[in-house]
Amino acid sequence: MERRNFLKLSALTAATSALSQDALAKPGDDALDPAIRERAGAKVVWGKAPCRFCGTGCHVQVGVTGGRVVAIAGDRQAAVNRGLLCVKGYHVGLALYGGDRLTTPMLKRDGKHVPISWDEAIDIVAKRIMKNPAGFALYGSGQWTIPEGYAAQKLMKGGLSNNHIDPNARLCMASAVTGYVSTYGVDEPASCFDDLDHADVIVLWGNNPAEMHPVLFSRFMDRRSRGEQVKLIDIGTRRTRTTAFADAYLEFKPQSDLALMNGLMHCLLRDETYDKEFVEKFCAFRYEPNGPDMVGAATDFKAFRAHLGKYTPERVEEISGVPKAQLEQLAKMFGDRKLRITSLWCMGFNQHTRGTAANRLVHGLHMLSGHWGKPGDGPQSLTGQPSACGTAREVGTLSHALPGGLVVTNEKHRHQAEGIWNLPEGRINPKPGYHTVEMWKRFSTPKESGGDIDTLWVQVTNPAQSLPNTHLLFDPSRKLPDKFLVVSDVYPTATVRSADLILPSAMWVEKNGVVGNSERRTQQWFKMVNPPGQARDDCWQTLAVAHRLMELGHEGMRDKEGKFLFHVEDAKGKAVPVWDFAHYYDVNVDEHLFEEYRRFSRFKHKDLAPYREYTTARGLRWPVVEQGGSWKETRYRFVEGEDPYVQKGKGVQFYHSTSDNDRAQIWLQDYVPPPESPDAEFPFWLCTGRVLEHWHTGSMTMRIAPLRRAVPQAYVEMNRDDARALGIADGEVVILETRRGSIELPAWLDGRGRPPKGSLFVPFFDERLLINELTLESYDPLSKQPDYKKCAVRVRRRGDHS
Amino acid sequence: MPTSGIVIRLRSGHGAAALRARLSEHSGLAGLELGEYRSGAIAGVIDAEDYPSHDAVLSALRDRADVCAVDIVFHDFSDTSEFPKLPARRPHTR
16 A cells, blocks of 8 residues: 555544544553553553643653653543543653753853762752851742652751742642632642532633643543533633633633622622522631731621622623623522532632632632532632642642641641651741742842842742743842852753752652642652663752751751651661662652651641552542541542541531631632733733643753644734734734833734733743743732733834834 | 644534535645544544645634534654744843
8 A cells, every 4th residue: 555545544544543432541441551552562661650740640651661761651540531641741751851951960160060079069059058047948849749848848947947948839829728728727629620520510710721731621521522511611811722612701801800709709699599508507707807818807798798799790890891791691500509510720810919819709609609519519729730739738848838737837836847857846947938939039139138048949940931020030149149049950941051050850750759639639650760860869969968967067957866857767777878879769768758748647637648559549639548448538528428537417517617617718808900900001911821732931841842843932922903903913023021021922813822902921931932021020918929910011013112 | 744633523513514515615625534423523634745734724624613623633744854943942041
């Protein structure tokens, strides 16, 4: 057969086969498609791992031969993705093999990075810290594994008595955290991805799951393609790929989501379609008499009703631009308790100067309407990073937090942590450290002007590209002579290239790991291949610095009995020098750290199973409790029959209630305009975000040829009418300017995203086109999370100075 | 000559026969062949001379009101030598 015809026949066969298969594997299927295993051959050894990329936490089967990852397939036994992956997931193996992996520690001398030994590198970091321990900060990541984050947490808070540790998850999930904590008394979703299999209606609040959580999107779209009636309501500030699949699209003006949710609740009360029983039995009311406040003050339903009085559909339409007919229709849907409604959100609510309020409101809306606590019926925030939940939130690598949901300001919590860590009382500092924006501000400010952070260690993240207003928060630090930046990473990112000391790191299956996804699912993998050159595990780097500090005499590196903070023994009780990389893999350091960390998980009923349980499971959702000799996970928290900690007869029990009465809090929150809005000088909204093909700052995905070829550079999405008015053609390079910076980008009209008139969108994955030089560093007063979704910008053609 | 196996998902209420009829009249979709219809979707092949014409067929399909989505389930470019030029990877200077 002629080759051309053979290829066409193969293509048609594949397409026809795809028609007849369900998208998702069935329970009981082999982890790996037998056809793939056969085609790969006997020399390929397969192992399980969660995907390196997003918070969905898909499981993949990784095929290894000759010390290299050679194949990736979806893991058909994984409950999250059932064998399906997205385009990034299918290429995740290639993330390890970009041509410019960092392989040697490098020190900047006379403006150039020169190779040095690991011993010298570790010594440099330790000595910088010894010189000024209080001036040291550690900036970590929601892409840290749990053991990595735990080691960093223990070093800082347990060893150095220093709370200046914060993760990049401050930039993505912090408002979700404050929303959950102030509503339920404890962080993280009460529900899980099973909601997607049961919901009648899925409401998307400012997120674009078709691109950002594509496997989850496929889960409910697959139900539709099999004939189930699943309605999709897309509520956003621009049309996206998700909108194409929606039954209804509500377009709102930036920030007015606050008014929208108040308006919906207004309608529920007006029409008496709210769930009186749920509210009376399980809810309390709270307000903020003195401005934004995590604690607030108690109030009552009468005050709540009075508060909502002003959010009439007419008023909400005026604020938001959403026609009142659409609002009424959505309110009617929420008022129908026969429907199962799941709300999903991500950065639209979180990257918001009133992100805590937005989160509180969506929880309140669901509780008021009684759409809570049943499969398919409830609010669920989606996580961006693979372990923002597992590490940043659960291990507590935030400047105010301790592991297990404890906080540094609480004396009892500090004592509990000191107890587990065997530290003298008073070791842990009660004063919260600097959150991300403040940390980088201090690092980028001269010492004589209050810039009291002089050494900053970055692990597993790229702040030179991802911080807002990088001209303010990052760039100045590179010109200040007494500021020392240490960066542990895998590729020469914008941050790495600016570093004073570069530490090459192992990534993903080049090391053991444990992470926690968006639905409280803790997942584990074993190292499968070696990292290149002298790249080493981030966790080892932290332990090595800790040991060097101890050698230099820092007392904080010893516990009460004088043992090293990271003392590890083998099965025979013999101490293993894990700070010496030659011995790091003599034992499973991950297991050792995890088992110690696990002791924290009981405090807030976030129980974790023993490490060994995760080595065979495709993750387990906490709380995981031992029942009848096996470890049982929890799908839904606070619901009797699902959550083992709910007392019998209670139905729903918010056992961490901040009002100490087993009730969750419905907050009175007002619409507040954003700190910067378009005006005569900067007449457009600027929104930033991601695209399907690229993961965050593109440091991995831009090195994967098919993904880079799919979306090779950043662009600005413009409304066609706006472009026409300005004389801008599709593809023409234009200049964007805010009060903070400017950038040149090609315009894309009628692309995959379609902003309304007066709005622009730019993805942030392209390190050659740093849109965060233009964004605003303003943040939510409670979560300290910046707002990347709205600031004022102008756009002009090159050569046009009007 | 890039080749793609595709699955065209139709919007509910639209039938395969009508799509075939409309596509056969559409000269902009040269290189597209349709295959079997099943449960609201049609298998197809795009066999194009080059990437611009391959991508033009995809865009034209996706823009159709009767098409909900087009998924690529197979792609071969083994005998393609002309690829769109990528922007140079020059580092950003601060």
